[in-house]
Amino acid sequence: MTRVSCDCDVLVVGGGNAALCAAIAARRAGASVLLLEAAPKALRGGNARHSRNMRIMHDAPTAWVRGCYPAEDYHADLRRVAEAADEGLTGLFVDASAGVVDWLSGNGVRFHGGTDEVLPYSRKTAFFLGGGKALVNALYATAERLGVAIRYDSTVHAMHLRDGSRAVTVGTPPVTIRARALVVASGGFQADRDWMRRQWGGVADCFTIRGTPHATGIPLKALLEEGAEPVGAADRCHMVAVDGRSPPFDGGIVTRLDGIVHGIVVDRDGWRFADEGAVVGSRRYTAWGELVAGCPGAVAFSIFDGVIGERFRPSIFPVVRADSIGALASTLGIAPPALEATVAAFNAAITDGGATVGLHPPKTQLAVPIALPPFGAYPVRVGVTSTCLGVRVDGRARVLRKDGMEVEGVYAAGVVMAPNILGSGYLAGSAMTVGAVFGRIAGREAAVHARR
Amino acid sequence: MPGADETQRIAADARRALDICNACQFCGGYCAVFRALKARRQVSAADLAFLSNLCHNCRSCYHACQYAPPHAFDLNLPKSLSLVRQQTYRDHVWPPWFRGRLPCAGWPAVAVMVAIALSALMLVGLPALILIPPDLLFGRHLGPGAFYRLVPWEAIAGGAGALTLWSLLAVGFSVASFWHSMGPMPAGAALLPALRDALYDAASLRNLGGGGAGCNDRDERFSRSRRRFHHALFYGVVLCFAATAVATVYDHALAWQAPYPVLSLPVLLGGLGGTGILVGTMGLARLKLRADPGPLAPSLTASDCALLALLFLVAVSGLGLLALRETAAMGPLLLVHLGLVLGWFATLPYSKFLHAPFRFAALLRAAMERRHRAPQVGRGQGKSGRGSSGA
Numbered sequence: 017m018t019r020v021s022c023d024c025d026v027l028v029v030g031g032g033n034a035a036l037c038a039a040i041a042a043r044r045a046g047a048s049v050l051l052l053e054a055a056p057k058a059l060r061g062g063n064a065r066h067s068r069n070m071r072i073m074h075d076a077p078t079a080w081v082r083g084c085y086p087a088e089d090y091h092a093d094l095r096r097v098a099e100a101a102d103e104g105l106t107g108l109f110v111d112a113s114a115g116v117v118d119w120l121s122g123n124g125v126r127f128h129g130g131t132d133e134v135l136p137y138s139r140k141t142a143f144f145l146g147g148g149k150a151l152v153n154a155l156y157a158t159a160e161r162l163g164v165a166i167r168y169d170s171t172v173h174a175m176h177l178r179d180g181s182r183a184v185t186v187g188t189p190p191v192t193i194r195a196r197a198l199v200v201a202s203g204g205f206q207a208d209r210d211w212m213r214r215q216w217g218g219v220a221d222c223f224t225i226r227g228t229p230h231a232t233g234i235p236l237k238a239l240l241e242e243g244a245e246p247v248g249a250a251d252r253c254h255m256v257a258v259d260g261r262s263p264p265f266d267g268g269i270v271t272r273l274d275g276i277v278h279g280i281v282v283d284r285d286g287w288r289f290a291d292e293g294a295v296v297g298s299r300r301y302t303a304w305g306e307l308v309a310g311c312p313g314a315v316a317f318s319i320f321d322g323v324i325g326e327r328f329r330p331s332i333f334p335v336v337r338a339d340s341i342g343a344l345a346s347t348l349g350i351a352p353p354a355l356e357a358t359v360a361a362f363n364a365a366i367t368d369g370g371a372t373v374g375l376h377p378p379k380t381q382l383a384v385p386i387a388l389p390p391f392g393a394y395p396v397r398v399g400v401t402s403t404c405l406g407v408r409v410d411g412r413a414r415v416l417r418k419d420g421m422e423v424e425g426v427y428a429a430g431v432v433m434a435p436n437i438l439g440s441g442y443l444a445g446s447a448m449t450v451g452a453v454f455g456r457i458a459g460r461e462a463a464v465h466a467r468r
Numbered sequence: 469m470p471g472a473d474e475t476q477r478i479a480a481d482a483r484r485a486l487d488i489c490n491a492c493q494f495c496g497g498y499c500a501v502f503r504a505l506k507a508r509r510q511v512s513a514a515d516l517a518f519l520s521n522l523c524h525n526c527r528s529c530y531h532a533c534q535y536a537p538p539h540a541f542d543l544n545l546p547k548s549l550s551l552v553r554q555q556t557y558r559d560h561v562w563p564p565w566f567r568g569r570l571p572c573a574g575w576p577a578v579a580v581m582v583a584i585a586l587s588a589l590m591l592v593g594l595p596a597l598i599l600i601p602p603d604l605l606f607g608r609h610l611g612p613g614a615f616y617r618l619v620p621w622e623a624i625a626g627g628a629g630a631l632t633l634w635s636l637l638a639v640g641f642s643v644a645s646f647w648h649s650m651g652p653m654p655a656g657a658a659l660l661p662a663l664r665d666a667l668y669d670a671a672s673l674r675n676l677g678g679g680g681a682g683c684n685d686r687d688e689r690f691s692r693s694r695r696r697f698h699h700a701l702f703y704g705v706v707l708c709f710a711a712t713a714v715a716t717v718y719d720h721a722l723a724w725q726a727p728y729p730v731l732s733l734p735v736l737l738g739g740l741g742g743t744g745i746l747v748g749t750m751g752l753a754r755l756k757l758r759a760d761p762g763p764l765a766p767s768l769t770a771s772d773c774a775l776l777a778l779l780f781l782v783a784v785s786g787l788g789l790l791a792l793r794e795t796a797a798m799g800p801l802l803l804v805h806l807g808l809v810l811g812w813f814a815t816l817p818y819s820k821f822l823h824a825p826f827r828f829a830a831l832l833r834a835a836m837e838r839r840h841r842a843p844q845v846g847r848g849q850g851k852s853g854r855g856s857s858g859a
Contacts, residue, residue, distance in 0.1 A: 058538055065534040068494055126681055134496040134503055145679050146532030147494025153531060153688050263540045270491035270535070329509060332491050 024050040025466035027195030029172050029184060029235050031055060032062025033448055034430025035201035036155035037455025040123055043162045045463035052170040052186055054230035060168060061152030062203055063227035063402060066268035068148060069141040070452065071445035072113045080117050080127040083139030097441025105436050108411050112453045117142050120452060124154035141445040175238035182425050196466035199458045201429040204403035205233025206253065215251040222314040224258055226399040229265040236432050243417045245408040248435025252404040254442045255305035260315060260395025261333045273394055275328030276304050277382055279320030280362055283311045286345060286354030293381030302442055309398045316396040317348050322388040336393045344391045359386050402431050404440035409433045413458035425465050427458035475555060479516060482548040486511045486519065488541060495529040499675040500834045507841055514651035520552035521830035524675045526683035530763035546763040554768055557822040560649065562641035570818060573767035578774045581819050585778055585811030591627065592807035605799040612725035618799050624806065631814055638817035643825045650833055654840035665835035670828050673698060687760045697751030704744025711738035727793055739790060745783035749776040775820045782808045
């Protein structure tokens, strides 16, 4: 390890939404700030590049969000997905979420107007104009304008936290950077195949990672080794159902499969394994991600016919087509008799009400016969958004040890601490809000610590 | 000239890009392209013609795109659409014999344009040089009718009239052919309100606003430069037409012959218009040449700039004529200016100028669809709640 002194007040590890909010907040609080983004400039921004909106509390309509989303509703929605969350932190988070759109707007991020007819009705979330990469671009531009030093291609290899030191080793050749305060905002560990395999077994190799390949969890692991208290669950992920042909990383939103609930879903042996009609709202993506993760080989197939195939948006990948169920099965690598039996049994069990009777598992909604050729199919795999293991923080975003004492001068923001709020659950648009709220707190607190 | 394979590759690439955009829809707030795209389940060849001409090439979607190169999807919508758009100009060129025979892009396209413009210049210049005695051509001419002593009004009106008529006919047939290529219009859509919307969109360049803060004219930063320079150019041309119209009225109805005094309406309108063209063409060319090359199709830059260069020369020669009309330079300048104006008119059906009427047609179609669509929701999408989730 070469020892090059490159001191700064606040060192931000990470380059996504939380990291940028932290860097900007710290800089605005008067600290000298260095931000380390593992990705090259063209692919900067972590998973925030693939995000779209933020869930925010508001008591009345704003320029960006319709209706109102009172704190009680936000709490209720969070409680539904995250039972084990920290009540105190959650209260602080929900209250702070109300100011986050204004703060981001003040830092150059643009949002859709709340009455924009392009968007689906949403009283809960504000949408970024142009999506997450536009947000990322705006925040980088602001950070640069304010004088935050930014280093791309800067994967952190090691963190040095022993005896109150705060330093990281970065890049090739390795350089060690010391800071007065450290903000860790480097996401989860979903891009570390070995770690994923330890938690999930061999099926982890079949998962695609929807976001950045740089979320390898090195800083998270270093914090845990340093005695930080883990929160959330190492063996849980936020996952959705994606087209099985998606790229291994960075597929983002467009690889989601829209039409799963309209047809039937079978595993690689040709058997149905869940009620396709159980969840038809926006949570269907998440529901099917988890279901497919439990299948042999973590793979499944969405099957439909010529009529059903017109009812949803096609995948961006070509549909697998055949004129008979048997031929479709052969193309998919499923034993034809098994799929033929599954489809026949499904068709026979459908009643007029669009549900099945006497079938296990049933299809309780949207059940129509799969009868008219050409038959179609998409392979379905698991798309991992992020892992659900984090470190405990307090209301000042300080990283806490198991004994309740803070790791001095070390702060955390974003997915690396989101399980404090979300547990191992998922609530659309809330992870980005966690990043912005705690990024802002972490940056501000780190600046105060550094200048003490 | 692109072969059939190249044409198909360009179309397939644009369709792939639009399919990905339709699955993402993060850019929905940027411009009319994404609104129109959202209403389509799949993109047909007719849709490709429509959407490519609806695109104003503001490039905001490129800089906001998480799939832009170096991503594996290599998504570059502005570039893909500009290549398709360029082909639509050639697909509908008139007379039909030219279709597939005119070059779309690169220096061959520039050569065609220069050849047409030069021919028109010669059409004015050669007879004048042969017929006008040098002492007349290089003499000083003052007072009403000075221009016509050199080039008779009948010659200007006759020659220019015939060429202009040809050009306008050719453009008209091209636009009609393009209009049909976009597929059947939405049944029952009210044309007049849509026309009003489209006129507003065209006059305000609403779609060059990037949803509010401006466009990515040069790079990932937002700016309104391109919109402003385009306004300068467009309204400059409009003012020059107005100047010509007023002068025609002066000449015919009131028997006041050109040249007109500096503080007369034709000169004021023309001077302002010419300045607008000068500022607009220089600004647009500068932006084009300094822009981030990522979202641009380099094969189109030269032909785009050729149109700007020709307009620039028209404006410069016109303003030069205004400045030097009482000197011996008036004669040659008048010939050059008339030749360039005629050249510009002659190139209209075969240059990037076609983007103006084609874009207007696409804006009109988009407005008709918007007014038609309002109560409708795509089948099967009602329940999906697409987009409300950030999953």
